[in-house]
Amino acid sequence: IVSSNRAGAHDGVAHLIAHGHRRIGFIGDLPMTLRGSAAAAHAGRLHRAVALTRSALAELGQDADSELAARVRYTLAGNLLSVDSQTAAFAYSSEALAMIPEDPPSRTWVWAAATHVLAARHVGENETALRVARRALGVAEHLGVTDAQADLLISLAVFDGAGRRGPGGRERLVKARDLARRSGNAPVELRALFNLAMGCYESGALSECVPWLTEGLDRARQAGLLSSTYPLEMRYLRLLVLHVLGRWDECLRAAAADHPEVPQTTGGYTVGPALYVALARGDLGAADRARALLEGPFDWMATLVAGIVLTDAAALRGDPEDAVRWMRSTVTALADEAVPRPGVTVRLAALALSAVADAATGLRLTGDEAGARRWSDTATELVEQARAVATHGEDGTPQGPEGQAWLARAEAEWIRATKGPDAAAWSEAVTAFGYGDVYELARCRVRYAEALVAAGRREEAADEARAVRETADDLGATPLREQVDALVRRGRLSDASGDDDRAGTLTAREQDVLRLLALGRSNRQIGEELFISGKTASVHVSNILAKLSASSRGEAVAIAYREGLITPEPTASG
Structure with missing residues (x-):
């Protein structure tokens, strides 16, 4: 849910960034152009890197050495992946691989294959990606190209079997980290560390993410790569982990400390979790700051962050139409040929369903059955999308604890929209978010308390409300505190909980x-x-x-x- 489609896309150029400018050239200004492309990628100026690599391709003559032509093409393919241009990247990586024979084995073929693996994966050619990766890994081992071996191990760890969430994937990633470090290829090492952290996050082992992220960002700082793709992804993930664990003040401090180092032209999405905190604390200006992330060239992660904030903001202000609009437009923008519904669809659907359920409930209780049915139909459409994505994921396997928790919330909201509050469904959502998301757990507990009130279980509801109050106060989540206080008044839970404050009850x-x-x-x-x-x-x-x-x-x-x-x-x- 939290990682971008391009997570892994920049890896194919990792070797070029570290070493390519030493090996490519001998005609015109081509070496200088490629050095500029590598420098732009280092600085996080990804579109500039693409432009410079296209310029290098244009400099090639008809009689250019085939190995040189292949190198320029797989470099361009890797850079195109970094700006989410998957189809074009696959075309260039295919050309590069076709220009040089696999036999006799060569370093150039190995790196062309490593880039093609990523491009194939991103356009849905999964079998091709696995076949080429396994073959290229054997060649890399035979030639002793250690950093390419590491790069291919990472691809197999992410794409094969249980992926980076499983023990086998983690073992491959640790081996790849060590190989890349010995070879001196920092970008490949950073790719391994990012995927180790993501594997922990996706499996619900939140605290285990932090050491990998700390190691990765320290390594990036030493190598002067803090503005390149993987360190930016790691910055976002570090703030996200702090947000999920409820360490909100620490999250805001870290975001403020990162701000001067994040390039203005890219990487703005890294402060996304700080926007989540601001919105949850009642700062509606967070929506405007999120909308600003959509300005300029398309950025996958910026679009994801903006979509989450804007969908949730619309739901919080009780605007179901706007919530559904942002949910749908974000999913459409993030989709591509290989992944028609990105993993974040589950979270966006659950957020939009909150507003939809409110609308359907309100209309039904005031006698507008036709209006309620319209929103119920929308709710069914949204929950079906959530089910499809959470069950099959982007790689055909079920999502991890986070995705399953958002699905449980989506299911509970769908029942609320179509039938009314259901304590059992909200109990499941509460249990699901118990993997560690402090704020979302509290939001589900409010709904659970509402359902308990409706079922006449006021003492249990009072216990839930009291727990939410404590969490809201700890987080500084004022809107959440106001929501639970309103529930206590409406449900007359003060006497059920032993609280003498009955000021909010009706005369x-x-x-x-x-x-x-x-x-x-x-x-x-x-x-x-x-x-x-x-x-x-x-x-x-x-x-x-x-x-x-x-x-x-x-x-x-x-x-x-x-x-x-x-x-x-x-x-x-x-």
Whole structure:
């Protein structure tokens, strides 16, 4: 969910960045052009690297040495992968591999093959990628090209079997890290360290990520590669781990410390977890800062971060249409030929479903069955996407603990949208987020408490609410604290929890007014039925809205029905 499609894409040029400029050249300004391309990639100026490598290709004459022509092409392919241009990258890597024979074995063929493995994988040619990787690994071992051997081991660790989450993948990655270090190829070493950290994250071993990330960023700093692709990915992942573990102040400090070192032209996405913190603490300006990430050339990770923030922001302000729009547009932007639905689809669907479920519930409780059905249909569409991605993942295998947790939340929101709050479904979501995501666990516990109130299990609901209050206070998540406080008032959980604070409960007169609101009465009609003035009725309505944290009469009624403050009037048919 958190890693980009290009995670791994830059690896094919790792050898070139470290060594290529020493081996390619002898005509015109080609050596200088390729040095400039490598320097641009080092500095994180990926589109500049592509432009310079295209320029090098244009400098090649018709009678250029085939090995040299192949090197320039696989260099261009690797750079194109780094800017998410997978189809073009595959075309150039195919050309490069076709230009030089596999026999007799050569270093150039090995590196062309290593780049082709990545390009093939990114366009969905998985069998080709595995076949070429295994063959090239044998050649690299035979020739003693240690850094290429390391690069290919990483590809096999990520693509083969259980991938980097499994023990076999981790063993390959550690071996690759050691081989790359001995060869002096820092970019390949960084690729191994990033994938070791990602494997820990995807398996739910959050604390085990930190040592790999620390080692990787220290190595990048020593090598002068902090602005290249993998260190940028590691910066994002380090902040994400801090966010998930609930170490929010530490996350913000680390993001601020990283800011001067992140290039302005790329890498802005690395502060994404700091935006997640800001939004959760009530800073709606985080949405504007996320939207700014979409400016300029397309960047996969920037689009992912912006999509998460903007979808969640829309849900938090109760705008289901905007939440669904951002979810859909983000999935479309991140999709490609090989991965029509990226892994983050599960998270985006769950976030959008929160707003959709609110809308469906509110309409159903106010009698708008047609409107409720429309949102229920949308909810079904979204949960089906979440199920497909979480079950099959980007590589055909089920997602790890994080993906399964977001799926559990999506399922619970779908039930809430189509049928109503379900305590069992929310209990499953709470259990699923127990792998370590502090904030999302608390958000699910609020919904679980709401479902418990609806089921009449008020003491259990009070316990959940109390735990959420503690988490919200620890995190500084003011909106979450306000949400749970509103639930305590609406559900009258203060007495169930032994708390004497009953200031938020409705008076008997307000209960009468609320019942008439549910029947669609105007202020004047409420006054007539209760023998009070319309103005007094208006005051009671305002008090009810404030106590229920509702922005409208319809929302107040929906909340009241959901929390069991009033019960539906029987119809003529019973």
